[in-house]
Amino acid sequence: MTANDAWEALLGAHARLMRQFAAEDVWAGLAMREYDVLYTLSKCPEPQRIGELSHHVLLSQPALSRLVDRLVAKGLVERCPDPADGRGVRLALTAAGRDVQYRVGRDHARSVARALRERLTEDELHQLEVIGRKLA
Amino acid sequence: MTANDAWEALLGAHARLMRQFAAEDVWAGLAMREYDVLYTLSKCPEPQRIGELSHHVLLSQPALSRLVDRLVAKGLVERCPDPADGRGVRLALTAAGRDVQYRVGRDHARSVARALRERLTEDELHQLEVIGRKLA
DNA sequence: TTGTGATGCATGCAAACGCATGAACCTTAA
């Protein structure tokens, strides 16, 4: 089954690179998942519903809720009431959060670029992006 | 940066598909990581060192050790002393373990093939496999 | 309006995780 071989290769690539990136010293005391949330927030028109985040992060809703607790405790994220829905909470980066995201993101992006360009041609990078988008 | 876009696409694809696969009812009471270990064992010339497993699974060594505890408790895996190295432990599937791996693997492989073929052409499947192998 | 069910997020609790460390064993060299 070529589809299954492709999936296994994707899993292997993911594991290999995640391990490598996690071992690098660029995270400023954050777990990778915590940085992931900061990154997602930085990419969105400011106030993001917590439910939207859970679509981007591979984490249960309660785990995400507590991860946000930690980011709030670190002063990187703010919980704001949603004026349009009293149940909802909207998340926004604080100034400190934006700053940390920027610095970590810059260093991490360098590692990512280096790791991928070491192993793939420019064509393959484009193919990977196209394929990834189709799957996501 | 096209390399970073490619990595983000890969991450998105991984998260999306992992979520989908985890939600399917094919795991026979196993966590996906537990199945992953059974699968790796089934693919190897019988007795596998626990240290080798940790290269394939995205998990710390202690976590893997306890995951094996659980599989042993379920009667799916055996710990055998390594005759060539008194520190080492070699792992082997039991008959029950082989059976469970086979059944779960068959169902899961079907989902994987369906999910990937729904979204990718045959050419893209081959590209993904090539790219994945280069990265892993 | 009021009641019924759905939705968004938080919390209790047991399970699983990572880090630091320990115990047993291998290796090497004096």
Next chain:
DNA sequence: TTAAGGTTCATGCGTTTGCATGCATCACAA
């Protein structure tokens, strides 16, 4: 042979996770 250092796996402990559930709010129909 034995002492020093490295390797392999297991265990202690605090942290993070998922599942089940609770609380508050929303949507809608009677």
